[in-house]
Amino acid sequence: MNKEDKKHYEAKSEIFKALSHPTRLWIVDQLADGEKCVCEFVDKLDVDFSTISKHLSVLRHAGIIVSDKRGKQVYYSLQVTCVLSFMNCVDAVLESIRN
Amino acid sequence: MNKEDKKHYEAKSEIFKALSHPTRLWIVDQLADGEKCVCEFVDKLDVDFSTISKHLSVLRHAGIIVSDKRGKQVYYSLQVTCVLSFMNCVDAVLESIRN
DNA sequence: GGGATATTTGGTTATTATACCAAATAACAA
DNA sequence: TTGTTATTTGGTATAATAACCAAATATCCC
Numbered sequence: 001m002n003k004e005d006k007k008h009y010e011a012k013s014e015i016f017k018a019l020s021h022p023t024r025l026w027i028v029d030q031l032a033d034g035e036k037c038v039c040e041f042v043d044k045l046d047v048d049f050s051t052i053s054k055h056l057s058v059l060r061h062a063g064i065i066v067s068d069k070r071g072k073q074v075y076y077s078l079q080v081t082c083v084l085s086f087m088n089c090v091d092a093v094l095e096s097i098r099n
Numbered sequence: 100m101n102k103e104d105k106k107h108y109e110a111k112s113e114i115f116k117a118l119s120h121p122t123r124l125w126i127v128d129q130l131a132d133g134e135k136c137v138c139e140f141v142d143k144l145d146v147d148f149s150t151i152s153k154h155l156s157v158l159r160h161a162g163i164i165v166s167d168k169r170g171k172q173v174y175y176s177l178q179v180t181c182v183l184s185f186m187n188c189v190d191a192v193l194e195s196i197r198n
Numbered sequence: 199g200g201g202a203t204a205t206t207t208g209g210t211t212a213t214t215a216t217a218c219c220a221a222a223t224a225a226c227a228a
Numbered sequence: 229t230t231g232t233t234a235t236t237t238g239g240t241a242t243a244a245t246a247a248c249c250a251a252a253t254a255t256c257c258c
Contacts, residue, residue: 001125001144009121015189016124020115021216022108026100038235045100048218053236055216063192072225072234079195082188089181090114093162096178120246137205147248152206154246171204171255 018062019083023047024055027076031065032084035077117161118182122146123154126175130164131183134176 001009019025023045030036030044038056042049056076059065066079078084100108118124122144129135129143137155141148155175158164165178177183 001122005125006121009124011193012124012186012189013119013121015192016115016119017215020112020119022105022112023100025108025111025115026104039233042234049235050219050237051217057236058215063195069224069235072232074235080188080192082185082191086181086185086188087111089179089185090111092181093114093179094110096162116245138203141204148205149207149249150247156206168205168254173205 015062015064018058018064021055021058023052024059025087027055027059028064028078028083029087031076031078035068035075037073037075039073114161114163117157117163120154120157122151123158124186126154126158127163127177127182128186130175130177134167134174136172136174138172 019028026045027041030041038049038052041052041056045052056065056067060067060076064078064080064083065076068075068077118127125144126140129140137148137151140151140155144151155164155166159166159175163177163179163182164175167174167176
């Protein structure tokens with residue numbers, strides 16, 4: 001693996017890392033049918049809001065979601081919707097393990 | 100998020116974790132066009148073979164690849180080929196960040 | 199059996215990720 | 229301006245990952 005390849009795979013792995021947390025996958029699913037306010041996540045999860053904020057930050061920095069501040073609230077939405085279609089693939093992996 | 104959902108997302112995140120390393124993504128790409136012997140990875144990478152073996156183990160436990168021992172050598176191949184199509188999506192993310 | 203090769207496993211250490219709390223910032227309302 | 233709500237950022241302790249070396253295992257050849 002040469003230097004250029006290495007950079008390429010490092011960048012790619014950052015995307016996967018961003019998706020490597022149950023809470024963040026849940027967030028992605030929540031955004032599947034449109035934007036959501038941070039406050040909605042806070043209500044539905046039993047973790048500190050600072051924790052949620054950091055998860056959102058990870059996804060945003062990876063380029064998977066984008067934020068939009070309107071008034072006091074911040075709305076997030078999916079930037080890269082092909083992530084959703086990969087979820088089906090992941091489910092297939094889980095199925096194949098189970099059987 | 101209820102208990103069942105939590106388990107589901109935890110399982111899912113394990114798949115992503117397995118793909119969250121440059122070397123492991125490289126391995127997946129290497130397997131795109133068919134099975135490869137561990138020794139081939141050892142030759143092409145500049146890391147300890149025990150490290151490679153552990154990366155292969157991570158991918159195998161996640162159900163992404165399968166191993167087949169023939170003689171002294173172990174051959175690995177992709178079990179879940181839809182992973183490859185997601186790579187295009189990931190590349191799209193990278194593109195969108197770059198621009 | 200004994201030696202050589204291929205791969206995995208265990209141990210140790212360094213780096214990275216995560217959660218919570220507390221404090222900071224931003225926007226709006228009184 | 230002061231208070232209130234929404235969200236982010238910084239600090240810190242703990243847990244998970246990853247790399248290397250050394251040792252174990254498995255297979256083949258003599």
